[in-house]
Amino acid sequence: MDVGLLGQFVVNGMMLGMMYALVAVGFTLFFGVLDVIKFSHGDVLMVGTFAGFTTYIGMTAIGIDNALLQLVGVLVISIGSMAVMGAIIARYLVLPLKSAPPLNTLLVTLMLGTVLREAIRLFYPDGSNPKHFPALLPTDSWAVGSFTLRADSAILLLAGLLVIIGVNVLINRTRLGLAIRAVAQDEETAKCMGINFKMIVLLTFALGSGVAAFAGVMNGLYYNEINFGMGLLLGVIGFSAAIVGGLGNIYGAILGGFLFAGLQTLGAVALPFSSAYKDVFAFAVVIAIIAWRPTGLIAEKTSERV
Amino acid sequence: MTQSLKDKLVILSLAVLATAFMITFLAIEEQAEIFALLVLAAVLVFASAKFGLIETISGCLSRNERLLNGAVVAATLIVAFWFYEDHFPLLMIATVLLYTVASCGLNMQFGYTGVVNFAGAAFFGIGCYTAAVLGETSVPMLMVIIVGGLVAALVGSILIIPVLRTRGHYAAVVTIAFGLLFRTFLEVNDALGGPQGLGVSGMNIFGWDFNSGITLTDDIEVSFYMNYVILALIMVMLTFVLMRRIERSWIGLNFDAVRLDETAAACYGIDIKHWKILSFTLGNFLAGTAGALYAMMLGFIAPSNFAFSDSLILVSIVLLGGMGSLWGTILAAGLVVLLPEKLQAIQEYRFLIYAVVMILILLFRPQGVLPRGLRAYIPGWRG
Numbered sequence: 140m141d142v143g144l145l146g147q148f149v150v151n152g153m154m155l156g157m158m159y160a161l162v163a164v165g166f167t168l169f170f171g172v173l174d175v176i177k178f179s180h181g182d183v184l185m186v187g188t189f190a191g192f193t194t195y196i197g198m199t200a201i202g203i204d205n206a207l208l209q210l211v212g213v214l215v216i217s218i219g220s221m222a223v224m225g226a227i228i229a230r231y232l233v234l235p236l237k238s239a240p241p242l243n244t245l246l247v248t249l250m251l252g253t254v255l256r257e258a259i260r261l262f263y264p265d266g267s268n269p270k271h272f273p274a275l276l277p278t279d280s281w282a283v284g285s286f287t288l289r290a291d292s293a294i295l296l297l298a299g300l301l302v303i304i305g306v307n308v309l310i311n312r313t314r315l316g317l318a319i320r321a322v323a324q325d326e327e328t329a330k331c332m333g334i335n336f337k338m339i340v341l342l343t344f345a346l347g348s349g350v351a352a353f354a355g356v357m358n359g360l361y362y363n364e365i366n367f368g369m370g371l372l373l374g375v376i377g378f379s380a381a382i383v384g385g386l387g388n389i390y391g392a393i394l395g396g397f398l399f400a401g402l403q404t405l406g407a408v409a410l411p412f413s414s415a416y417k418d419v420f421a422f423a424v425v426i427a428i429i430a431w432r433p434t435g436l437i438a439e440k441t442s443e444r445v
Numbered sequence: 446m447t448q449s450l451k452d453k454l455v456i457l458s459l460a461v462l463a464t465a466f467m468i469t470f471l472a473i474e475e476q477a478e479i480f481a482l483l484v485l486a487a488v489l490v491f492a493s494a495k496f497g498l499i500e501t502i503s504g505c506l507s508r509n510e511r512l513l514n515g516a517v518v519a520a521t522l523i524v525a526f527w528f529y530e531d532h533f534p535l536l537m538i539a540t541v542l543l544y545t546v547a548s549c550g551l552n553m554q555f556g557y558t559g560v561v562n563f564a565g566a567a568f569f570g571i572g573c574y575t576a577a578v579l580g581e582t583s584v585p586m587l588m589v590i591i592v593g594g595l596v597a598a599l600v601g602s603i604l605i606i607p608v609l610r611t612r613g614h615y616a617a618v619v620t621i622a623f624g625l626l627f628r629t630f631l632e633v634n635d636a637l638g639g640p641q642g643l644g645v646s647g648m649n650i651f652g653w654d655f656n657s658g659i660t661l662t663d664d665i666e667v668s669f670y671m672n673y674v675i676l677a678l679i680m681v682m683l684t685f686v687l688m689r690r691i692e693r694s695w696i697g698l699n700f701d702a703v704r705l706d707e708t709a710a711a712c713y714g715i716d717i718k719h720w721k722i723l724s725f726t727l728g729n730f731l732a733g734t735a736g737a738l739y740a741m742m743l744g745f746i747a748p749s750n751f752a753f754s755d756s757l758i759l760v761s762i763v764l765l766g767g768m769g770s771l772w773g774t775i776l777a778a779g780l781v782v783l784l785p786e787k788l789q790a791i792q793e794y795r796f797l798i799y800a801v802v803m804i805l806i807l808l809f810r811p812q813g814v815l816p817r818g819l820r821a822y823i824p825g826w827r828g
C-alpha cells in the first residue's frame with residue numbers, strides 16, 4: 140500500500156477517534172457525577188447537528204454569507220442549545236430517577252433517544268432524508284509526496300484536540316472541575332462541604348452535551364452529510380468506547396475512542412475479509428475486551444459495599 | 446352463593462366481556478370507532494380501579510388459576526375462530542402470541558434473574574434465519590422450531606463470558622454491541638441474502654401444509670393463518686407452563702435471589718454463574734423458537750426486521766407488563782402489537798409513541814401495568 144493511501148486512512152481514523160473520544164467523554168462525565176448512563180447522548184449529538192444546520196440555513200436566509208461568521212454561529216447555537224437541553228434532561232428525567240434501579244435510568248434515556256430521533260425524522264422538514272451539511276472550512280490542501288492533507292481535516296483535528304484538552308483542564312484545574320470531581324467521588328461529603336449538588340450535576344450534563352454537539356458539528360463538517368440516525372451509532376460507539384476505556388475516567392474515554400476508531404480502520408484496511416465487516420470486527424473486539432477486562436482497560440477503583 | 450361459585454361466575458363473565466371486546470376491536474375498521482372503544486376500555490379500567498373492583502377481581506383470579514388459564518385459552522380460540530376466514534386479524538393474533546413467547550424469554554432474563562439483554566430482536570432473528578436456512582433442507586419443520594431455539598441459545602452462549610463477568614451498564618453494552626454486530630453482519634454477508642433478506646418456506650407437519658387454507662365444506666374455507674394461530678397458541682401455553690413452573694420452583698427462588706442481591710445470594714451459597722447461564726440460555730431459546738415460527742408464517746425475512754429499535758420494543762413489552770409478570774407480558778404484547786396496527790393514524794408515529802409511553806411509565810409507574818405480586822409460597826393460601 141502506498142504512503143498516500145496509508146496517510147489517508149490514518150487521518151480518517153484519527154478523525155473518527157476524535158469524534159468517538161468526544162462522545163465518550165460525555166458518557167464518562169455523566170457516569171462520574173451520578174453513576175448513570177445517559178443513553179440519549181448520541182441523539183442529543185444528532186439534534187445538536189440539526190440545530191447547527193438550521194442555524195446555517197437561517198443565517199444564509201438573512202444574508203450572512205461569510206463562512207467564518209456562519210461557522211461561529213453554527214457552533215454557538217448548536218453547543219449552547221444542546222447544553223441547555225442536557226441540563227433539562229438531567230433535571231427532569233435523570234435526577235427524578237436517582238434512587239431507582241440503574242436499569243430504569245438507562246431505559247428512560249434510551250427511550251428519550253428514540254423520541255428525539257423520531258421527532259427529527261417526523262417533524263423536521265423532510266427529516267427522513269439525509270441533509271447536505273455545508274463545508275464552512277477552507278478547502279486548501281497540502282501535498283506531501285502522494286499524501287494530501289486537507290486544511291479542513293487539519294483544523295477539525297486541531298479543534299477536537301483543543302476541546303479535549305479544554306475539558307481536561309476544566310475538570311482538573313478549575314474550581315468547577317474540583318466540585319465535579321468531589322461530587323463524583325462522594326455525593327454526601329461533597330454536599331457537606333457546601334457544594335450545590337444539583338447545580339453541579341446540571342452543569343456537568345450541560346458540559347457533556349455541549350461537547351457532544353461539537354462532535355456532531357465536526358461530523359457534519361467532515362462528512363458533509365447528516366441524517367436523523369447518525370446519533371444512534373455514534374452514541375453506541377461512544378458508550379462502548381467509554382466502557383472499554385473504563386467508565387468515570389476521562390483518559391479511559393479518550394483511549395477507548397481512539398481504540399475503537401483504530402479497530403474500525405484496521406478492520407477496513409488490514410484484515411483479509413471485506414471492509415464491510417469493519418463494524419462487525421470492531422464490535423466483536425469490544426465484546427472480547429469487556430470479557431477480558433470487565434470494568435475497562437483503565438479500571439474503576441471501587442470496592443463492593445454491602 | 447358460595448365464594449368459589451361467585452369467583453367462577455366473575456371469571457366467566459370477565460372472559461365473555463374480554464372476548465366480546467377483542468372481537469369488536471379486531472372487527473371494526475373505522476378509526477373513530479376504534480378510538481372510542483379504547484377510551485371506553487380505559488375509562489372502565491380506571492373506574493373499576495377507583496371503586497376497588499380491581500382488587501376483588503384479582504382476588505378471584507388468583508384463587509382460580511386453572512379456570513383463568515382455561516378461560517383465556519378458550520377466549521383466544523373463540524376470537525380466532527370468529528375471524529376464521531379473514532387473514533389480517535388472524536395474522537395479528539398469531540403475531541401477538543409469538544411476541545408473547547419471545548417476551549417471556551426476555552422476561553426470564555430481565556424479570557427473573559436480572560440479566561439485561563438488549564439484543565432480544567437479534568436472538569429472535571437467529572431463530573428466523575435458522576428457519577430460513579433449514580427450510581430448504583429435509584429437516585422436519587416441527588424440529589426446525591426447536592433447532593431455531595437451540596441455535597439462538599448456542600449463539601447466545603458466546604456472550605455468556607462477558608455477560609457473567611460484567612454487571613449493570615457494562616453488561617448492557619455487551620448485548621447492545623452484539624445486537625448491532627448481528628444486524629451489520631446480516632447486512633454485509635452474501636450467504637444469508639444480505640440486505641434483501643431470505644424467503645422462508647412455510648410450516649409443514651407430516652404433509653399437512655400450513656400455507657394452504659383448510660376447506661371444511663364448499664362454503665367454509667378457513668384462512669391458512671389459523672394453522673399458525675393454533676400452533677402459536679400451543680407454544681404460548683407450553684411457554685406459560687414452563688415459566689410458571691420455573692417461577693414457583695426452587696429454580697425461580699434462586700433466580701429471585703440472584704436478581705435481588707448477588708452478593709447476599711453468593712453468601713448463602715447460591716452459584717450465581719450457574720443460574721445466570723441457565724436463565725440467559727433459556728430466555729434466548731424461547732426467543733429463537735418464536736422467531737423460527739414467525740419467519741415461517743411471514744414467509745420472508747430481512748435484516749431490517751431485527752434492528753436495535755425492535756429489541757427495544759421487546760424490552761418495552763417486558764417493562765410495560767411489569768418485570769417478571771407473565772400476565773402482564775401477555776397484556777403488554779397485545780397492546781404493543783395491536784394498537785399501532787389498528788390505529789392507522791398512529792402507525793407512522795408508533796416508535797415515538799412507544800418511547801413517550803415508556804418514559805411516562807418509568808417515571809410514574811415503574812412497576813409496570815400488572816406488577817408481579819409477592820411470591821406465594823403456598824399457592825392458593827389465604828394468609
